[in-house]
Amino acid sequence: MSKDTNKTSIGEMAGRLLRGMTAQTAENTNEVQLDRSRIPAHIAVIMDGNGRWAKKRSLPRSAGHAAGVESLRAIIRECDALGVKALTIYAFSTENWSRSKEEVGALMGLLLKYFSSEIDELCEKGVCIRILGDIDGLPAPQRDAVNAAMKRTEGNEGLKLNIALNYGGRDELLRAAKLLAKRALAGEDVDSFTRQDFEDSLYTCGLPDVDLLIRTSGEMRISNFLPYQIAYAEFVIVDTLWPDFDEKELHKAIAAFQQRDRRFGGVKG
Numbered sequence: 001m002s003k004d005t006n007k008t009s010i011g012e013m014a015g016r017l018l019r020g021m022t023a024q025t026a027e028n029t030n031e032v033q034l035d036r037s038r039i040p041a042h043i044a045v046i047m048d049g050n051g052r053w054a055k056k057r058s059l060p061r062s063a064g065h066a067a068g069v070e071s072l073r074a075i076i077r078e079c080d081a082l083g084v085k086a087l088t089i090y091a092f093s094t095e096n097w098s099r100s101k102e103e104v105g106a107l108m109g110l111l112l113k114y115f116s117s118e119i120d121e122l123c124e125k126g127v128c129i130r131i132l133g134d135i136d137g138l139p140a141p142q143r144d145a146v147n148a149a150m151k152r153t154e155g156n157e158g159l160k161l162n163i164a165l166n167y168g169g170r171d172e173l174l175r176a177a178k179l180l181a182k183r184a185l186a187g188e189d190v191d192s193f194t195r196q197d198f199e200d201s202l203y204t205c206g207l208p209d210v211d212l213l214i215r216t217s218g219e220m221r222i223s224n225f226l227p228y229q230i231a232y233a234e235f236v237i238v239d240t241l242w243p244d245f246d247e248k249e250l251h252k253a254i255a256a257f258q259q260r261d262r263r264f265g266g267v268k269g
């Protein structure tokens with residue numbers, strides 16, 4: 001093991017430990033009441049703030065990402081328990097390749113670890129995994145791991161867990177346009193194409209629209225995430241950094257969603 005790798009794993013361990021301590025502190029906060037009959041069907045999450053979380057603790061950025069995986073575990077379990085139909089998480093964007101070699105390597109490493117350590121539990125819960133993004137652009141070990149996870153869980157009928165990986169929203173729209181163009185070139189009438197045809201050409205084919213979009217760390221941006229699917233989503237932006245985001249924070253976000261008056265462009269009453 002190189003000196004650098006060694007330092008990173010110590011950072012990761014410290015990150016996990018600190019994340020656990022923060023989660024325990026959050027236990028003391030008051031519970032919010034949720035209307036169980038109005039749980040959003042599709043929640044999308046931009047898991048932001050891992051780097052700042054690590055920096056605040058003088059840890060390497062990889063420790064923030066490792067702590068972020070712990071939050072992810074907790075949020076997946078809670079979404080499953082609440083009966084959320086689909087959870088879509090932004091794990092790695094097409095732009096994230098521009099980060100340092102160390103950080104990209106750490107994220108890819110976490111991804112591999114995640115699939116080997118979680119797949120049994122996810123399968124047991126009936127979770128169905130789908131990758132949104134360009135799988136062919138991933139390094140071979142990650143590509144094999146995600147393909148195996150999708151294959152193993154494809155028949156599952158529980159929570160749909162969609163992991164945006166090597167994903168870009170504009171690329172997704174372009175890909176859909178190309179798929180339809182190919183159908184037209186093969187002889188279909190362009191004017192016969194419907195919105196359903198377009199939606200069926202997106203990575204999210206068959207999933208409900210996003211109801212609730214959560215972004216952590218206070219940033220008010222979409223960052224090229226699901227630009228089509230969030231057309232009528234309710235946004236909840238919290239200052240909490242992703243590694244500190246826990247089940248109670250999720251409940252608060254859902255409670256905020258339940259307070260919203262969704263009109264879908266119409267008027268009420």
Ligand code: FPP
Pocket residue numbers: 047048049050051052053065068069072090091092093096107110111114163217
């Ligand atoms: C944004 O925080 C976070 C990411 C780019 C990566 C998110 C990934 C994980 C939580 C773990 C990997 C996922 C799986 C499925 C194993 P940032 O690094 O931009 O934070 P900053 O804005 O504070 O720098």
